[in-house]
Amino acid sequence: MKRSVRIAGSGLLALLVVLPACRAKKVEEEVLAKSVVLAPVTVRDVEERVAATGQLLAKQRADVAAQVGGEITTILVDEGESVADNTVVIEIDPDRRKIDLDRARARAAEASSALAEAKRQHRRVQELAAKDIASRAQQDQAQTALEAARSRLQAAQADLGAAERATADSRVTTRFAGVIGRRFVSRGEFVQPGQKLFELVSLDPVEVEFSLPESDASRLVLGLPLDVTVAPYPGELFHATVSMISPTVDERTRTLRVKALLPNPDGRLRPGLFARTDLGIAKRENVVLVPEEAVLQRADGAVVFRVVDDGAKVERIVVSLGRIKSGEAEIASGLSAGDSVVVRGHAALIDGAAISARNADGTPAVAASAPEGAKADEVAN
Numbered sequence: 001m002k003r004s005v006r007i008a009g010s011g012l013l014a015l016l017v018v019l020p021a022c023r024a025k026k027v028e029e030e031v032l033a034k035s036v037v038l039a040p041v042t043v044r045d046v047e048e049r050v051a052a053t054g055q056l057l058a059k060q061r062a063d064v065a066a067q068v069g070g071e072i073t074t075i076l077v078d079e080g081e082s083v084a085d086n087t088v089v090i091e092i093d094p095d096r097r098k099i100d101l102d103r104a105r106a107r108a109a110e111a112s113s114a115l116a117e118a119k120r121q122h123r124r125v126q127e128l129a130a131k132d133i134a135s136r137a138q139q140d141q142a143q144t145a146l147e148a149a150r151s152r153l154q155a156a157q158a159d160l161g162a163a164e165r166a167t168a169d170s171r172v173t174t175r176f177a178g179v180i181g182r183r184f185v186s187r188g189e190f191v192q193p194g195q196k197l198f199e200l201v202s203l204d205p206v207e208v209e210f211s212l213p214e215s216d217a218s219r220l221v222l223g224l225p226l227d228v229t230v231a232p233y234p235g236e237l238f239h240a241t242v243s244m245i246s247p248t249v250d251e252r253t254r255t256l257r258v259k260a261l262l263p264n265p266d267g268r269l270r271p272g273l274f275a276r277t278d279l280g281i282a283k284r285e286n287v288v289l290v291p292e293e294a295v296l297q298r299a300d301g302a303v304v305f306r307v308v309d310d311g312a313k314v315e316r317i318v319v320s321l322g323r324i325k326s327g328e329a330e331i332a333s334g335l336s337a338g339d340s341v342v343v344r345g346h347a348a349l350i351d352g353a354a355i356s357a358r359n360a361d362g363t364p365a366v367a368a369s370a371p372e373g374a375k376a377d378e379v380a381n
Contacts, residue, residue: 033356036314037344038307039291043337046287046330048219048323050279054210056230058271059261060176060202066191067169068092079183082267083174083200090172090185090197097167104156104163111149111156118142118149178202179267201271204264208240210277211255220245226260226279230269238262238269240277287322288331294341295321295329305342305349306335307357314342316351 074091077083125142128134181199185191208228212220224242229235244259260277262269296303302321305314322330335341342349349355358364 033354034349035345035358036305036342036349036355037359038311038340038357039294039343041331041335041337041339041341042289043286044289045283045285046289047280047283050212050216052210052212052277052279054208054275054277056262056269056271056273056275057207057209057259058178058201058203059205059207060178060200061181061271062175062200063196064089064172064174064198064200066092066172066193066195066197068097068166069192070096070170070190072185072187072189072191075183075187077180079180079198082179083177085174085177087174088171089174089180092170092172092191094167094170097163097170101160101163101167104160108153108156108160111153115146115149115153118146122146172197174200176200176202203267203269203271205261206264206269206271207243208260208262208275208277209257210260210275211250211253211257212279214249214254214256217245217249217256220256220258224279226277228260228262229276229278230273232273233268242279288335288337289328290331290335290341291343292324292327292329294343294346295319295324296346304331304335305346307340307342307355311340311355311357313352313354314346314349316349 070093072090073093073095075089076091077087077089083089122142122145125134125138129139178200179202181201183198184196185198191197208226220242222242222245226240226242228238228240230238240260240262242258243261246257249256290304294304301318304317304319306317307313308315317334319334320332322332324330342355345358356364
């Protein structure tokens with residue numbers, strides 16, 4: 001009996017010695033483990049987008065000038081009014097032009113009659129010459145009169161054409177549909193040929209002009225869609241398509257000038273407005289992404305620490321980086337869906353180091369993982 005008590009006492013003593021040793025070892029391991037914050041590796045489709053700023057321009061704009069001189073007798077359309085194509089806006093003394101046109105028509109008719117008479121005289125002289133009645137001098141005289149009559153008719157017809165053109169130009173019309181932006185003259189004012197009369201602006205469609213870095217030049221194509229926003233209509237998207245890509249890059253700014261057509265049937269969008277554009281360039285599937293802070297730049301390249309051994313340790317991996325945008329980095333190679341990486345506390349880590357996963361607030365956490373093939377919202381470029 002005493003022997004049994006001694007054996008039991010010895011076992012208890014040994015247990016009391018072992019427990020503190022195990023507890024000390026555990027504490028030592030916890031002290032050696034580095035506290036880190038983890039994030040999952042995600043895989044999703046990425047749409048590359050480019051944001052730019054520019055302005056709205058009129059697709060067509062013209063300062064319409066007078067083609068003839070004279071007094072402005074009528075103004076039919078005022079500033080700010082919409083007009084169709086070939087609409088008369090201003091008349092420059094059309095009555096005077098009509099008088100000039102009637103005079104030119106009369107001169108042309110007179111020259112035509114004179115030519116007819118010269119032809120009859122020339123034919124009569126030729127008949128007499130065939131009978132040896134008309135002399136050579138008479139024949140030459142009739143031929144000269146005929147040619148002179150033809151020249152006078154040509155000159156009269158040219159004057160008639162000029163008078164007709166002046167009559168048409170006295171009624172100043174629009175060359176395309178639009179809005180009268182500004183009028184430079186008033187009724188009763190005398191104008192000279194070439195003097196500006198009014199500004200004509202087309203509002204449907206309008207153009208969006210902006211510039212992009214030369215690095216995006218190879219990915220631009222005509223017809224590419226883009227979204228446009230303007231300050232007067234916050235939160236509203238207008239949809240345009242790329243209509244012009246400059247063939248040259250600006251040598252000073254290293255940018256490429258781009259234009260896009262923007263429908264404006266209700267005329268709400270005005271040329272000169274500041275515009276923001278959001279251009280979708282390309283869409284790529286199954287892109288591997290990690291938070292940007294997970295990537296460290298070292299002498300041997302871009303490095304991330306991947307969690308291994310069920311979250312107990314980390315593995316140092318050199319990765320191939322893609323684009324880094326909006327706080328996320330594309331990993332071209334080195335990681336896959338389901339991995340977890342260290343995003344905080346990794347500055348002093350080494351390959352194979354023990355870690356203790358923590359939340360951002362310092363509380364213990366379990367290593368996170370992302371379901372393979374997960375999809376998420378688009379990443380702005």
